[in-house]
Amino acid sequence: MSTFRRKRLRPGKTLPNNVMPIRRSEWAAEEVNRPRNKGIYLLPNAFTTANLFCGFFAIVQAMNNRFEIAAIAIFFALVMDGMDGRVARMTNTQSAFGEQYDSLTDMVSFGVAPALVAYEWVLKDLGKWGWLAAFAYCAGAALRLARFNTNIGVVDKRFFQGLPSPAAASLIAGFVWLAVDNKLPVKELYIPWVMFALTIYAGITMVSNAMFYSGKALDVRYRAPFGVMILVIIGFVLVSSDPPVALFGLFVAYALSGYAFWVWQKISLLKGTKGKASDILSDS
Numbered sequence: 001m002s003t004f005r006r007k008r009l010r011p012g013k014t015l016p017n018n019v020m021p022i023r024r025s026e027w028a029a030e031e032v033n034r035p036r037n038k039g040i041y042l043l044p045n046a047f048t049t050a051n052l053f054c055g056f057f058a059i060v061q062a063m064n065n066r067f068e069i070a071a072i073a074i075f076f077a078l079v080m081d082g083m084d085g086r087v088a089r090m091t092n093t094q095s096a097f098g099e100q101y102d103s104l105t106d107m108v109s110f111g112v113a114p115a116l117v118a119y120e121w122v123l124k125d126l127g128k129w130g131w132l133a134a135f136a137y138c139a140g141a142a143l144r145l146a147r148f149n150t151n152i153g154v155v156d157k158r159f160f161q162g163l164p165s166p167a168a169a170s171l172i173a174g175f176v177w178l179a180v181d182n183k184l185p186v187k188e189l190y191i192p193w194v195m196f197a198l199t200i201y202a203g204i205t206m207v208s209n210a211m212f213y214s215g216k217a218l219d220v221r222y223r224a225p226f227g228v229m230i231l232v233i234i235g236f237v238l239v240s241s242d243p244p245v246a247l248f249g250l251f252v253a254y255a256l257s258g259y260a261f262w263v264w265q266k267i268s269l270l271k272g273t274k275g276k277a278s279d280i281l282s283d284s
Helices: 024-033 042-063 067-090 096-121 130-151 165-181 190-208 226-241 243-283
Strands: 159-161 212-213
Touching: 042 067, 042 096, 067 096, 067 159, 096 130, 096 165, 096 226, 096 243, 130 159, 130 165, 130 190, 165 190, 165 243, 190 243, 212 243
Parallel strands: none
Antiparallel strands: 159 212
């Protein structure tokens, strides 16, 4: 029997001449094709927006020669970037929009902002070598984020392929904060070239194949040994005692850990190959 959208045609009644019956299959197709109002998840995207604000604020402060505040703003962006993903996973509010928004925000906060802060601070004293180093870092961050987006689900989640852009930005911002806080002679010849070397190193390492520990295997929802809490307290004490020195030293160690892990893998592979060769010779 033919049907209308809302009520069934009663027996014994006929349709007017200007009304055509709608089949159930046509009605279902119309319901599927009807546009729906799609919204966004507010909570994780609010943290992402805070990340974007910190990156933009760092650029503005660098233009006003307030480099210490600019460096601190980049570290705040790092905290916000770590929060949005975890909040989205804990509240089950992941979305494709959030992934794209987070990637574009990271390009501003950890790609453009550190490059401009470094250039406005001392790299501009090197002339063309200064802005070339800043561009190399910015391009490395863009390539790093593009590769990360295309390798989701392919690379082991326990490791990052290449130095993460937030860690690279913290390496740059940490050196700026360290130099400004300790009143190092910025106009001396070696300071611009140290910044040049750090910027080039961070840009190249972001697009390298070195594996860096991601920390995603850690789940704070489960119980941990009591010694972990002691380590957390020690970490808070070290960072609060001298934040620029502690944070810069921490990210220098992390930026070198990928190459140290690569060397350890090569040594282990060589030992395993020699062990297999010796077993073959002994069997023969």
